Amino acid sequence: QVYLVESGGGVVQPGRSLRLSCAASGFTFAISAMHWVRQAPGKGLEWVAGISHDGTEDNYADSVKGRFTISRDNSRKTLFLEMNSLRPDDTAVYFCARDGAGGSLDSWGQGTLVTFSS
Amino acid sequence: SYVLTQPPSVSVAPGKTATISCGGNMFGSEGVHWYQQKPGQAPVQVLYSTSDRPSGIPERFSGSKSGNMAALTISSVEAGDEADYYCQIWDSLVHHLVFGGGTKLTVL
Numbered sequence: 001q002v003y004l005v006e007s008g009g010g011v012v013q014p015g016r017s018l019r020l021s022c023a024a025s026g027f028t029f030a031i032s033a034m035h036w037v038r039q040a041p042g043k044g045l046e047w048v049a050g051i052s053h054d055g056t057e058d059n060y061a062d063s064v065k066g067r068f069t070i071s072r073d074n075s076r077k078t079l080f081l082e083m084n085s086l087r088p089d090d091t092a093v094y095f096c097a098r099d100g101a102g103g104s105l106d107s108w109g110q111g112t113l114v115t116f117s118s
Numbered sequence: 119s120y121v122l123t124q125p126p127s128v129s130v131a132p133g134k135t136a137t138i139s140c141g142g143n144m145f146g147s148e149g150v151h152w153y154q155q156k157p158g159q160a161p162v163q164v165l166y167s168t169s170d171r172p173s174g175i176p177e178r179f180s181g182s183k184s185g186n187m188a189a190l191t192i193s194s195v196e197a198g199d200e201a202d203y204y205c206q207i208w209d210s211l212v213h214h215l216v217f218g219g220g221t222k223l224t225v226l
Contacts, residue, residue, distance in 0.1 A: 035215065037161075045153070045161065045204050047215035059213040095160055103208025103215065104151035104166040111160055 002026045002107040004096050009112030012086055022079040022096030022109055030054075030074040033099035036081050038092035039111075046092075049081065050099070064090075088116045120144050120209045122218035129224045130195050138221045140188040140205035150188040151206045152181060154199075155220075161204065165190060192223075200225045 008020040022034070036048040049070040051058045058070050069082040079096050093111040100106025123141040130136040140150060149167035163172050168188065169181040178193045192199055205218040 037215075037217075044202075044220040045155075045206075045217045047217060050213070050215065057213075061214065100163070100166060101170070102149040102151065102167040103210075104149070104163060104206065105153070105161075105215075106163050106166065106172065108160040108162070 002098065004098065004107060004109035006094065006096055006109045006112035009094065009114045011115050011117050013117055014086060014088060016086055017082070017084045018086060018114060020081040020083065020094055020096075020112055020114075022081075024077045024079065024098075027098070027107075029072075029077040034070075034072060034079045035097045035099060035105060036070060036079075037095045037097055037105070037108075038090075039095070040089075040092045043092075048094070051079070083114070086114075086116070091115050119212070120207060120214075120216045122205050122207065122216055124203075124205060124218040124221045126219070127222045127224065129226055130192075131226045132195055132197060134195055136192045136195050136199070136223055138190045138192075138203050138205075138223065140190070140218050142186055142188065142207065144209075145183065145186050145188070145207075148207050148210065150181065150183055152179075152190045153204045153206065154201045155204065156201045164203075195223075195225055197225050199223060 003025045005023045035050040049060045051070045067085045071080045095111045096109045097105035098107040152165040153161040155161040165181040
């Protein structure tokens with residue numbers, strides 16, 4: 001059984017930073033590409049970033065490029081998302097997901113919420 | 119860039135067939151993937167590579183693609199199928215995932 005558990009969300013102020021983590025278990029993390037997907041309140045799914053199995057390749061949505069960094073630690077079976085220069089429109093539930101067949105996402109975590117203080 | 123267009127909502131009576139479309143402006147040979155999301159829950163993959171079902175997904179869920187349109191078909195719809203459904207592709211040119219805007223399926 002694949003388990004993905006996100007953590008690190010919370011309330012932040014505009015311009016600040018936050019680091020999200022996703023702990024993986026139940027599968028061989030080191031051979032799986034991984035992704036972050038977010039969902040703003042009441043809105044649809046938006047892909048944020050993806051990383052290859054070995055961390056040598058990463059890709060970002062235009063909306064976060066230059067501000068967010070995806071990384072992974074295969075020895076700890078953990079995926080990260082470093083978010084800098086946060087903006088109110090980054091408010092969302094952030095899901096980590098495993099890359100599956102044909103570029104699909106075959107397993108998802110339950111998500112962690114990032115919101116902003118006024 | 120790739121754009122996937124879904125109808126905002128689809129309604130269907132129990133026991134009938136629901137079809138959710140996904141229009142793509144650049145469909146090629148890549149597969150289309152589908153996810154079901156119920157309120158307050160994470161998305162669940164219901165189809166991958168256009169028409170393949172993951173383990174545990176009922177045969178009532180099927181998929182197709184023709185030209186610039188893909189579709190998710192749910193036969194013998196049940197109340198428990200009420201959810202938001204999203205299509206998705208992998209844009210191999212820019213190495214991005216792209217989601218459709220989502221369709222809310224209402225079971226009358």
